[in-house]
Amino acid sequence: LTERIKNLTEHFKVHKKDHHSRRGLLKLVGQRRRLLNYLRKKNVDRYKKIIAQLGLRK
Incomplete structure (x- = not known):
């Protein structure tokens, strides 16, 4: 899901x-x-583990 979001974000650039x-x-x-x-x-x-793995939220 996060990968698809990243791909679409690049598409919109x-x-x-x-x-x-x-x-x-x-x-x-x-x-x-x-x-x-x-x-x-x-x-x-x-x-918390998944957030860290996906690199979401700081």
Whole structure:
């Protein structure tokens, strides 16, 4: 999921007016956020480990 988000982000650096795909990107980001929120509620240690692996949040 994060890899697809990174690929789309690169795509938008070239194709700034591609609003249709941008909607898909926002959908993916929301999906990832919901999954991470669920994981944070269920298992905080695993959540922190995955955040570090993916390089998200500082």
